Amino acid sequence: MNENLERFLRYIKIDTQSDDNSTSTPSAKKEYDLLNLLRKELLELGIEGEITKEGRLYAYLEGEKGLDVIGLNSHVDTALEMPGKNVKAQIIENYDGGYIKLNDEYSMSPKEFSSLKGHEGDTLVVTSGDTLLGGDDKAGVAVIMSVLAYLVKNKEVKHHPIAILFTPDEEIGRGPEHFDAKKFGADYAYTVDGDYPDHIDIENFNAAHADVTIHGVGIHPGEAKGRMVNAISLGVLFDSMLGQEARPENTDGHDGFNHCGSFTGDVSKAELHYIIRNHDKEKFLAQKKKFEEIKEFIEKKYPTAKIDLEMGDDYKNMKEIIDQDPRALNHAIEVFKKMGITPVHAPVRGGTDGATFSFLGCPTPNLGTGSYNHHSRYEFLSVRDFNQMIEIVKELVKA
Ligand SMILES: [Zn+2]
Incomplete structure (x- = not known):
């Protein structure tokens, strides 16, 4: 198994469900279990991270001087709709395009879930039917960590300076709290927190x-x-x-x-x-x-x-900010085109942490992760799309 997928499987084993009844920050202490692991793994890559007293993990990877500092963000917590404890991932190799049995009670097929369409031959990671998978947003976390590991191991690859931020409590709407644009230090950023790899989200609701x-x-x-x-x-x-x-x-x-x-x-x-x-x-x-x-x-x-x-x-809808400062969007579109991907801009029917980051001074569109059907037992990771997201983010940060 490749180390990027191993990374994902390691993160989803950690229960990080946020708690909407709590007033503390982060809302659940267990969110630190993943934050601390990420700081340790960053350190092993030679990247020093800092976890603030509010549970935000900031880190920075030096890059070519004079280039824009590109920020990358994902959230470590998982949704409240389904348990996030004792996640027992099942790996389906060479998916046949049909019905997937999760357990005796639950199954899924492309008939009910169009996101499963077109994945014949792909490797899928699915749940055991009793929990969510945690691809939202541990797939995003794993994409970012995989890109950083690649850059650290391949020193000859010239790249932008990269500002990294892992946040708790996105699922309860408190992810952007305590966001410090100056500490983050990015000229613009991307949240890696969507699903389809060809999507660049630049619009969300006003709420x-x-x-x-x-x-x-x-x-x-x-x-x-x-x-x-x-x-x-x-x-x-x-x-x-x-x-x-x-x-x-x-x-x-x-x-x-x-x-x-x-x-x-x-x-x-x-x-x-x-x-x-x-x-x-x-x-x-x-x-x-x-x-x-x-x-x-x-x-x-x-x-x-x-x-x-x-x-x-x-x-608020981040489009207002992206329209004023389209650097993040234009850069992503350029990279997608270079990779032969036609970008899709679908309006997000909800909020994104990037919307708030945008209004706090850091324009932040949202990108995919390769994981689908979030917040449910039907969540799954497409290893093919996850790997493609790693390639996309690598290209985004390359000089
Ligand atoms: Zn998410």
């Missing part, structure tokens, strides 16, 4: 949340005529006024949505929690405005009711 608290008027139902204002009914009205077409289940591509993630309450008080998403800034602002308008409309129609509306922004 906000809205907490709607409706105070109705609770009265004995026998004497309610003309007086009761049921907060539940107003909640239903509020949600219906946002429109069917703007719901996640009815949107894809560049369509934004308002998603009601929870609705609880009784006659006198109801609470609705929303996330608001759109790639387009104008449409995003209009969506937020609609929340205000609906509040006003309902309060006018039901003067004895009251609605508290609290909204806040969560992250």
Whole structure:
């Protein structure tokens, strides 16, 4: 087995699931298990890394003077949807393109998972059906470490100076916290945290949340005529006024949505929690405005009711920054073309840590990893695509 794949298999054995109930940083102590191992492996390569008190691992590999410093980032934590402990990877050599049995209960095939298509003859790493694999984002971590190992062992290969950053807590949205652009020292960077190798992601959602608290008027139902204002009914009205077409289940591509993630309450008080998403800034602002308008409309129609509306922004579309400073994007496109790869730019229907890095002064598009079906038991690594990602990142940093 080649050492790059061994590296991946070594990392996924370490449980690094982040914890959204924790307020400490990193959210789970066990994230240090991988951070410490990475620092040790970097040191073995002669690269000194520093783990900050917030659990961010920064490192730097000197390169040719006068060239842009290229940053590389991946996250060490894994998602919360599935356990990340006791990952027992199964290796399928020479995949026949058909049905894959994970265990007695679960299996997968290209019929349900289009990401499996075109992998005939490939070597796949799959789960045992009870856990996730951890390819998100240990495949990214392994890509970066493999490129660094290659450069250190092949001193004749001239390359850009490389700034390295491994972060915890991406899966709970706290990866970019404590990001220190100056300490990182990159002119621009790439998160290696996607799936398909031919993708360069430069667009993600603008994101906000809205907490709607409706105070109705609770009265004995026998004497309610003309007086009761049921907060539940107003909640239903509020949600219906946002429109069917703007719901996640009815949107894809560049369509934004308002998603009601929870609705609880009784006659006198109801609470609705929303996330608001759109790639387009104008449409995003209009969506937020609609929340205000609906509040006003309902309060006018039901003067004895009251609605508290609290909204806040969560992250922004990095395209705004990439458009202003396209060096990272242009460099990647050039390298892809040189390698004969046609780049695909698909809008990310979520956030990326790179979006926040971009707004903090370091333009950071996202690249693939060769791992697929993230956050689930159906996660798998395509060894062919993983190896291609290593070649892509090597070319990106070569002088
Ligand atoms: Zn990820």
